[in-house]
Amino acid sequence: MVAERYKTEFQLYPYQKVPGQSGAVQRHPVVIVGGGPIGLALALDLGQKGTPVLLLDDHEGAGLGSKAICFAKRTLDIAHRLGASGPMVDKGVVWNVGKVFHGENKLFDFNLLPEEGHRNPAFINLQQPYFEQFLVEEIRNAQKQGAPIEIRGRNAVVDLTPYDDHVRLTVDTPDGEYHLEADYLIACDGARSLVREKMGLTFDGRMFEDNFLIADVKMKADFPTERWFWFEPPFKNSGQSALLHKQPDDIWRIDFQLGWDIDREKEMQPDRIRARVDAMLSSQSGSIPNYALHWTSIYTFQCRRMKSFRHGRVLFAGDSAHQVSPFGARGANSGVQDAENLAWKLDLVLKGIAPEALLDSYATEREFAADENILNSSRATDFMTPKSGISQMFRNAVLDLASRHDFARPLVNSGRLSVPCTYDGFAHFGPDALQGPAVTRPGAPCVDAPVGDGYVLDKLKQGFVILALGGDRPQTVRACGVTPRVVHIAAPSPELSARYLGSAGHAIYLIRPDQHVVARWASYDPKAIAQALSTAIEGA
Amino acid sequence: MPLTLSANIPDPDGFYDDLLQAHDGLSDAESHALNARLVLILCNHIGDRTLLRDAIDAAKTTR
Known part of the structure; x- marks a missing residue:
């Protein structure tokens, strides 16, 4: 019987018995374990590329609770490429202003002041179940158009045996256990990954000795849509720090840092939580607004990662591979980047275009x-x-100075918000022969910029792209059986020029399917482009 | 510009006196806090990360 580990917020993929549960053991090219944001994004990406994918989840939908609430621009750009970002941005709360308090005093305001000329905002706040729901909705759309994606709910992987060229799985269901085989198994099964545990792999790092109480409260309050953060908050029993942040549906996320030595069970009692929330809310408005506790949780966290994200035919992505503290929204956001890095590589390997070693570059x-x-x-x-x-x-000296002096404000750290990393100096990237802006150097994720009525990232979809800015329209090239699409923008917008050309009059970029820049040149050289394309697929 | 470790403060006795006077009447905790603020203010004034690393290294060397 499949254990219920948590309640679900939305039922998205109810259990259905399938023929594969009886008879001969079936082999699948890709099996994903776990239907969180990472597993769903990977399944959608692979399916859209035409690679058959089976996703197994031990529940029937998105787990209860807001969990990851802060989705960054890069995640939204990825979701946009996958066709799922529209409802996320529509539903999500866009915010730019934050306030930092120390005790009773407001130290300073900040404004993220988003750069103009991007389709997506810097961040939205959106409850994780919605993020998952919107991905599943897009998977359903893709399925209707023939994308070979299958999701099996209440299918719990209970055992696995890795072989050189496949993985054998034992899956439990309400109708009992069955076996299946996967050419590749992708573990997106979270921080307590059963796949990792069954393979006896270690997960080393640092545990932080602290407990955080999350209270999602539902209320109609006229607090502004801002991120309020307190160091040493002045309200009663609020611990070392506190956070107030708005989500959709009139839900407010409140965090209290309670310290290490607490009685978890006692602190989870609704009366005690309400006393804390009352003190916080009344400190701002002078009275206690009407509110309802929507979801509460206490968590501790660790910062750690697996030594290697690839173990033969098993690859790890998201929290199963790495965990961070929640400060900076780097959990789900970085996991979605894992998925997008892996999707095109797995697709090319399974289609026999790229060598299996390309998967090592994922790791x-x-x-x-x-x-x-x-x-x-x-x-x-x-x-x-x-x-x-x-x-x-020193911390308190920084906070003290920050209230009076601008210089100390950048030192105040309540989480550096998630930005994607640049793969500087990695083997699957080519030359920088442009001397262009650093933000679009080889290894960097392409930044957005307006093009006509749309944006440049809209054009960087479906495989490798040769992006030509200014100059003449180039011919494509061919290497390793791959022919990039050519996108020629004869008259780049000022933003596009600033971000991709700098002082150059024209440029040629080779861009990977995950929108990272492989290489760039000042002028068209088909041999050099073919060489860089081969590097991107086969390594240097 | 390398870290200046040769004498650079005019009126050294006057400066030293200012430093001590700033701590007059403070508890140890208040003095430590004042020093922390002072370090941060001076570090920001210098700004150069190489110089700051050199200064930290110089401070760590006690013999």
Whole structure:
């Protein structure tokens, strides 16, 4: 029987018995374990490319609770490429202004001041179940158009055996166990990954000794759509820090940092949670507004990653491979980037176009990204929870100075918000022969910019692209059986020029299917482009 | 520009006196906090990361 580990918010893929549960064991090219944001994004991406994918989830839909609430621009750009971003941005709460308090005092405001000329905002707040629901809706659309994606709800992987050229799985269902085989198994099964555990793989890192209480409250309040963060909050029993942030549906996320030595069961009692929330809300409005507790949770966190994200035919993505503190929204956002890095590589390998070694570049690139995210979130955690007397001293000195002096404000760290990493110096990238802007150097994810009525990222879909800016329309090239599409923009907008040309009059970019720049040149050289394309697929 | 470790402060006795006077009447905790603020203000004034690393290294070397 499949255990219910949590309640679901939305039922999205109810259990249905399928013929594969009896008779001969079936082999699938790709099996994904876990229907969270990462598994769903990967399934959609692969299916749209025509690679058959089976997703197994031990529940029937999105788990209850807001969980990851902050989705960054890169995630929305990826969702846009997949055709799923529209309802996310429509539903999500866009915010730009934050306030930082220390005790009773407001230290400063900040405004993310988003750069103009991007389709998507810097961030939206959206409850994770909605994110998952919108991905599943797009999967249903893709299925109608023939995308070979199958989702099986209440299919719990309970055991697996990896072989050199496939993985054998035991799957439990309400109708009992069955077996299946996968050419590749992708573990998107979260921080407590059963796949990782069954393979006996370690997960090393740092545990932070702290407990955070999350309370999602539903209320009609006229607080502005801003991120309010308190160091040493002045309201009663609120711990070391507190956060107030708006979500859709009149839900407000409230976080209290409770410290390590607490009685979890007691702190989860609704009366105690309400007392804390009352104190916080009344400190702002003078009275306690009407509200309802919508979802509450206590969590501790760790910053750690697997040594390698690839183990033969098993690959790990998202929280199963790496965990960070929540400060900076680097969990789900970085996981969605894992999915997009892996999707095109797995697709090319399964189609026999790329060597299997391309999958090792998934591991090395995303391990690097995980290290960057862990570094950022560990630094935020060290600032928010000073580990020694002297770090407390410096932290409070920074907060004190920040209220009076601009220079100290960049030192205040309540989480550096998620940005995608640039794969500088990795083997699957080519030359920078443009001397163009650093933001679009080889290894970087393409930044958005207006083109005509739309945006440049709209044009960087479906495989490799040769992007020609200014100059004449170039011919495409062919290498390793791949022929990139040519996108020629004869008269780039000022934003596009600033972000891709700098002082150059024209440029040629080779761009991967995950919209990272492979290489760029000042002028068209088909041999050099073919060489870079081969590097992107086969390595240097 | 390398880190200046040769004498650079005019009226060294006057400066030293200013530094001590700033701590007059403060508890140890208040003094530590003042030092922390002072370090941050001076570090920001210098700004150059290489110089700051060199200064931290110089401070860590006690013998």
